Amino acid sequence: MVCGVLLCMQPVMAQRIKDLASIQGVRSNQLVGYGLVVGLPGTGEQSPFTEQSFRTMLANFGIKMDSGVKPKIKNVAAVAVHAELPPFVKPGQTIDVTVSSIGEAASLQGGTLLQTFLKGLDGNIYAVAQGSLVVSGFGAEGADGSRIVANTPTVGRIANGALVERSVASGLMQNDYLTLNLNYPDFSTAKALADTINQRLGADPQKGYALATPIDAASVRVTAPRDVGQRVGFVATLENFEFTPADAPARVVINSRTGTIVIGQDVRLMPAAITHGGLTVTISENQTVSQPNALAEGQTVVTNQSIVDVNLDDSRMFKFDPGVTLDQLVRAVNQVGAAPGDLMAILEALREAGALQGELIII
Incomplete structure (x- = not known):
């Protein structure tokens, strides 16, 4: 089927x-920012740009660190913050933000985003984000390096986490x-x-x-x-x-990765005959031990034994008359037991033969 x-x-x-x-003209706008997530339970990172950002943050509060002192900040992670500013949003309203780790942090679970400016394409600040992250994923690592990760623990979300400071004219x-x-x-x-x-x-x-x-x-x-x-x-x-909008164009869309095939109702076929069959070749390599008789002279050796099996399935041919509909096409292909991958090959061959009346799109 x-x-x-x-x-x-x-x-x-x-x-x-x-x-x-x-x-x-009535559209949303993308915002992006760079910030720090603190309060992580040892799942942060010790990267140069994280250290630089940490020093800058302390300097903004009047705290200066000697250049020779290297802070241990395994509970801090550098993150990228992005959000979408919907149309007609006014200053004082809030929007959701997504926080993603950009360094080596193992997880953002339990972290808090510090005040982060969100800028638009023009470089202006349109919102300020801050708050506790909600992370759906988790990860665990053993002493021997074994590790298990569920979902994505390095991406979190803050509902209503950004306060809009500037509106965009629609x-x-x-x-x-x-x-x-x-x-x-x-x-x-x-x-x-x-x-x-x-x-x-x-x-x-x-x-x-x-x-x-x-x-x-x-x-x-x-x-x-x-x-x-x-x-x-x-x-x-x-x-x-x-x-009532117009009918969609006659189109066949194939997703080659998932095997999904969508065929529009106006797809038609010109007269064509299709044969469906397969040739299966199986090659297996087995190793056997050749041991001489106890009274005979010789050595025990390992020999390779190759087995080649060829299986030719029954080939079947079905014919399409002019103007065959989608329902008839699927019924005919089901009768010969073609899989989705086989149907892809049949549709591509029909297009090359000029017998498919419709656009074939492969994604």
Whole structure:
């Protein structure tokens, strides 16, 4: 049975605009910082940059250490802190942060992140992170060097661990219009989206009055009120409109690592004949001991014995007529007992032969 085939046979249903598109300029931003985690139970590190960061932290509090003194800081680890700043977040609100070890620390379990500045792409500080880490993984090591690790003990998370200090201006009020970007570009879907907005808002493109205009396969421009309050209400109404997107392109997606195969409902096959079979060659090497008779002269020797076994499975051929559907393809392949790996080879051969009507994507 071809267990790795997932079937996409459900008809396309009407969906909300908010589920299929996003507003251009309304986006999240990535933040990153460098800090120290303290309070580790001996699972920290003794690296040069950790020592330098530790000395700098003490200097900020007016404590100076002699250059010749090397601190023992096995309970400290240097970490990278990153977070995502959602749109419309204001100063004083909090966001989650993820803390990852960047040195030789064995675990961050039980550690506390000290005050860390989180910067954006422009170099400005947008949030400050601090707090106790929650680590799902753990590790243990024996005296002989044996070690066991579950999950990832060098990565932790702090819920609401960063306080936002600076907000980012959104693109909601930059122009007299909004641009809706489709999550999956398609010309037919863009036109259907624009037609739905015009119909629901009473616009008539035939008379030269259109509120929504498709720009390309990914974007639809919509005229919006200039007043802030009216625009927010306009977007709230707009994003709940439902429309039916266009059918997805005929496509076969193969994950060569996991054996997963997804075939779209519009995939068709041209006339083709396929044979399926396999040749198995097994070679084994055995060692035997040759010992002479007790009364005979000779020496005991070890000899190698090679066994070569060839197994040719029964080859079967099945034929596809014009316009064969996905269901017929899977049924035919199941009848010959092809595994997911065999189906991958069959689909690739069909594409090379020009008999597969659809795009073949291998990831």
